[in-house]
Amino acid sequence: MEEQVPSLGSGVESAVARAMARVLPEQAGADPLVRPSERADLQSNAALAAARTARTAPARLAGSLAEALREDRTAPIARVEVAGPGFLNVTLTDAALWHQVAARAADPRLGIGTPERGRRTVIDYSGPNIAKEMHVGHLRTTIIGDSLARILGFLGGEVVRQSHVGDWGTQFGMLIQYLDEHPDARWHQADLAADTDAVSALDQLYRAARALFEADADFADRARRRVVALQAGDPPTVATWRTIVAESETAFGRLYDRLGVLLTPADYAGESTYNDQLAGVAAELEAAGVARLSEGALCVFDPAFTGPDGAPVPLLVRKSDGGYGYDTTDLATIRHRLRDLRADRLLYVVDARQSLHFAQVFAAARAAGWLPDTVEAVHVAFGTVLGPDGRPFKTRSGGTVRLAELLDAAVTRARAVVAEKNPGLPAAELDRIAEQAGIGSVKYADLSTARIKDYAFDLDRMVSLSGNTGVYLQYAHARIRSLLRRAAEQGLAPDPAAVDGTVAPAGAERRLVLLLDRYAGALSDTVAGYEPHRLCGYLYSLAKAYTEFYETCPVLAAGTDAQRANRLVLSALAADTLRGGLDLLGIAAPDRL
Numbered sequence: 001m002e003e004q005v006p007s008l009g010s011g012v013e014s015a016v017a018r019a020m021a022r023v024l025p026e027q028a029g030a031d032p033l034v035r036p037s038e039r040a041d042l043q044s045n046a047a048l049a050a051a052r053t054a055r056t057a058p059a060r061l062a063g064s065l066a067e068a069l070r071e072d073r074t075a076p077i078a079r080v081e082v083a084g085p086g087f088l089n090v091t092l093t094d095a096a097l098w099h100q101v102a103a104r105a106a107d108p109r110l111g112i113g114t115p116e117r118g119r120r121t122v123i124d125y126s127g128p129n130i131a132k133e134m135h136v137g138h139l140r141t142t143i144i145g146d147s148l149a150r151i152l153g154f155l156g157g158e159v160v161r162q163s164h165v166g167d168w169g170t171q172f173g174m175l176i177q178y179l180d181e182h183p184d185a186r187w188h189q190a191d192l193a194a195d196t197d198a199v200s201a202l203d204q205l206y207r208a209a210r211a212l213f214e215a216d217a218d219f220a221d222r223a224r225r226r227v228v229a230l231q232a233g234d235p236p237t238v239a240t241w242r243t244i245v246a247e248s249e250t251a252f253g254r255l256y257d258r259l260g261v262l263l264t265p266a267d268y269a270g271e272s273t274y275n276d277q278l279a280g281v282a283a284e285l286e287a288a289g290v291a292r293l294s295e296g297a298l299c300v301f302d303p304a305f306t307g308p309d310g311a312p313v314p315l316l317v318r319k320s321d322g323g324y325g326y327d328t329t330d331l332a333t334i335r336h337r338l339r340d341l342r343a344d345r346l347l348y349v350v351d352a353r354q355s356l357h358f359a360q361v362f363a364a365a366r367a368a369g370w371l372p373d374t375v376e377a378v379h380v381a382f383g384t385v386l387g388p389d390g391r392p393f394k395t396r397s398g399g400t401v402r403l404a405e406l407l408d409a410a411v412t413r414a415r416a417v418v419a420e421k422n423p424g425l426p427a428a429e430l431d432r433i434a435e436q437a438g439i440g441s442v443k444y445a446d447l448s449t450a451r452i453k454d455y456a457f458d459l460d461r462m463v464s465l466s467g468n469t470g471v472y473l474q475y476a477h478a479r480i481r482s483l484l485r486r487a488a489e490q491g492l493a494p495d496p497a498a499v500d501g502t503v504a505p506a507g508a509e510r511r512l513v514l515l516l517d518r519y520a521g522a523l524s525d526t527v528a529g530y531e532p533h534r535l536c537g538y539l540y541s542l543a544k545a546y547t548e549f550y551e552t553c554p555v556l557a558a559g560t561d562a563q564r565a566n567r568l569v570l571s572a573l574a575a576d577t578l579r580g581g582l583d584l585l586g587i588a589a590p591d592r593l
């Protein structure tokens, strides 16, 4: 991690570790337990934990550690005090604080290292279904998956994106047959009015085909034969299937562009890509004794997975009619991602309601020897998006809510908020900023909720300028940019080399520096549990800390030139950290709002 600027926290950790090695050598490797502190800059709880193990009095041990820390000339520490039963309250030197600000501000990566280097993560996310419109149910997987992909990539990891598109199954027989019998149906993008989407046209066809399938037994028969033709590779059937897939993927791509999601066509690895691997998957599982025949079907019975009646819930590898389903395809994804994509880690960003499926698939893959213990496989599960009334989100008529529609509604609300805040904006700029604020507010509302929780889709709250919202963070960022523009008009530019370590920082200034120092920690916390809401929480604290600083510490009108120079760099670092963090969430940070 050569480019990382070590955090002040880790500087104190090393100092506490050195002190421990001197005072109580048998505890030398213990965790220094350095945390933010209410009373000082940082605190270490090491003495409490170590005293318990060593059976000595914590206060005495803390006293000896404090003594050793005071003698340590290399530590960035100005004062150490023992508090309570044996906490070590640490005040950092002003020089160390300012050095930290200057070093991070001078680094294009803001001091963040690359702890993920050398690790390849395959991340499965979005996975919408062909010939259907993306709906609110696809929001979370797309947004959370994309943010995790960005963060892992930024931390130096190699990220392989995979969208497990639903592009196979009996519904295609129905759709292709219907299209054949209704040559006038308009669904190609080229035939549609500019503002209609091929996918919504396909979606309507899908409903029509489904209705006919249910009402007309002869049509249903023809549709079933069409599935067989598709599976057998009948050229005209496959050709129609391909156009349907291509039209859908183009429409997904447009939505991804609008959302600022990184998925590209190269990342689509739909269910159909595994077709010719499924028989091999089944054969290997059977040969390994992991799966066995039961009433003609090939199943995995794992005693770890039982239903409410205590009977094992089987994983269905091959149906009794010889067909394969969702379980088998996901077994194939694991085998492929290990053998061919050489993953070191597998993430599946999928609805929590699929947790049994993934637990079973992972267990079978481990039993088959495809998934070694050294490779982590995680179902990155998330809760449901609820309507404003707290019930599952549906349209008034009870249908699914289209994602495109939700985004439009958010942008409309955001436009009103931005226009009110900033009445002088030219129309084109208002459009652009409203789009960024509207999309950002939807993404942020999703990402800032603890992943596993359900949340209510409440547009008014999402676009609010106050509280833990995307717009609030974008506004906090834009306000700093505006300050820096005013500085530039006076010929003042933030210059990390000009930071003066002898300036005593004010209270709010000190808190801001300490918070900026925690950026790397916030990112590693986020990755530890694959929880973007940790990064959101950090950015929100940072924006609040900057506001407190801004209200109490004049920048352009600072008391001395040195103070002003320091505050300019501090402001620029705060803006860059907000922008960098928002970018890792996939959210734009406009310069004006």
Ligand code: ARG
Pocket: 124, 126, 127, 128, 129, 164, 165, 166, 330, 333, 348, 350
């Ligand atoms: N297409 C599926 C759905 O809409 C999601 C696929 C998730 N990924 C996976 N490997 N199963 O529910």
